[in-house]
Amino acid sequence: MSMDFGGLRAVDRLDLMIHRGEIVALIGPNGAGKTTFFNCITGLYTPTEGDIHIHPPGGGSKRINGLKPNRVTELGLARTFQNIRLFQQMTVLENVMIGRHCRLRSGIAGAVFRPPHTVSEERQAAMDSYRILEKIGLESFVNDLAKNLPYGAQRRLEIARALATEPFLLLLDEPAAGMNPHETHELDQLILRLRETENVSILLIEHDMKLVMSLSDRIYVMDYGRKIAEGAPGRIKNDPVVIKAYLGEEYVA
Amino acid sequence: MTPLIEIRKSVLVSIWFMFLTFPIMVIRVNTVENVVEWRWHNMIAIGAGSFLLSFVWRYMIRRKEQGIRRQREGAGPRLSIFQRIGQERRIFLPALTLLAVAVVVFPFLVSMYQVNIMTTAFMYIMLGLGLNIVVGVAGLLDLGYVAFYAVGAYTYALLNHHFGLNFWVCLPIGAALGAGFGILLGFPVLRLRGDYLAIVTLGFGEIIRLVLENWNEFSFGPSGISNIPRPGLFGVAFSLEAHARYIYFIVVALAVFTIFMVNRLQNSRIGRAWLALREDEIACQAMGVDKTRTKLTAFALGATWAGLAGVIFAAKTTFINPASFTIWESINILCIVVLGGMGSITGVVLGALVLVLLPEYLRAFAEYRILTFGVVLVLMMVFRPGGIVSNVRRTYQFEGPDSGDK
Structure with missing residues (x-):
């Protein structure tokens, strides 16, 4: 190549x-x-x-x-970046949930009407993301903003986010x-x-x-x-x- | 700081201001008697005024800096009054009910002029919330937003003129066309970001206006379209005053609908993707978010509300022409979003109310109206750069592996 x-x-x-x-x-x-x-x-x-x-x-x-x-x-295929590229203003959990994004399906109608399957999908996504954070050892930061994490934790969060894409x-x-x-x-x-x-x-x-x-x-x-x-x-x-x-x-x- | 230094600073400020305003405040050419008048008393007033105000100014700046320092020392950001109301259910529900009652009773207590102003304010709430999706949440600076507003207005005016379609039929069509034009604009600007995006959208807004102004056969040019019917209600005949109230309630209903929709969109998978797009476009793509789709939905869903508001605008004023859809209108709506607080729904609602109502009620100051307005804006940006309601984004709170919801 x-x-x-x-x-x-x-x-x-x-x-x-x-x-x-x-x-x-x-x-x-x-x-x-x-x-x-x-x-x-x-x-x-x-x-x-x-x-x-x-x-x-x-x-x-x-x-x-x-x-x-x-x-x-x-x-x-999922990647991390050399210079950390987290979503700074979003929480640790939300960062990982973005990783789940491509495995979820709910669209505009789901967002507006919130049918049961959208609600359960969102809940499931949050659960899955939390499990990933547990594996990486970041579960104590779950509701913190990504920018407030110590440097090493930010690097690990990048890995967690990548893992969320399966x-x-x-x-x-x-x-x-x-x-x-x-x-x-x-x-x-x-x-x-x-x-x-x-x-x-x-x-x-x-x-x-x-x-x-x-x-x-x-x-x-x-x-x-x-x-x-x-x-x-x-x-x-x-x-x-x-x-x-x-x-x-x-x-x- | 010792008082002596403070006083010296203020003296310098007042001298500087006296010098700056000298040509306009002191010298006046009296054209009747052909003499130059020297109004020295104005200079003294300005000197004294700026001397005192500079103390206030420095005091406020110091207070603001202390506030920031306190935050950094770990006291946590102070919750604004709106956040506190939102969090306490006990206060929140009665407050909301009270507000709802006030909004419903309002048009029966005041003059038609006031009702009309309020209607405009609620229209701008819709416009502000729509632009907030694009600018505040998805972080795409759109300076041509007024184009979608124009699309909505002309949709109703033209469909009514040619085919006699009524307001209620045109409302969804206007919204759909707004969304369609949103996507149309979205495609060419997909690759652009920041300043470049702003310039292209600015151009797009002007193109729509110029087309409307010059394509006489289509849009009747600068003379516009008049005699647009007001919205009907099963053929009930309204007096002028009743009609103003009727439109007021339509707009209130639509504004509430907008708040509901935008709130749900923001707290969803799509809303999350928009935020991520604003934070870091490349990382966002690498995490499997379809950039094209996410951007286009942001543009389309933002433009929808402008289309709706446009239809209402045409129905309310019964006359439209391209002069209503200039770049200043876009900037005004952008001001609402920035002043209110980017990404915050409460903020945008308050911003719309302030920016529409303030200039109206400042009419008492006659020629100083816009000046006062400008001063208020500058002060806002100095003391609350994040907007009226800043940084209140509701984050997805995880409450443990068993519950896991908001």
């Missing part, structure tokens, strides 16, 4: 595969094109070349390039950025737990190498839009190409 902006090739024939239940990390120096790749997958950008295929648990295969972001989410693949863009070691460790446990209980595969972009190495089954390394290495954490750690990309030429020898 490739992505051009004008004359600039931000992602160059990147080829990436995630199997069911895997935790895959995408790493690389700043500006390597990792987030651009995320934006292509989730429909914010349309890739210039190449294809993105998904195989939802229900079976079948679907090509998703060029679909609108909300369609991609409906199909089961994804089979969760895309995390630097979930540990700005966290202290203790919070990072908690996040580590959380991600592993999610894989077990929620049946999701996870693709994450991360700079915290300790987290990446302990979590991921496989790692892809990008630099200048290209894939420069791929493999298990142990192999990547000692790969000269990767070390060169991160530290520069002279350290290799």
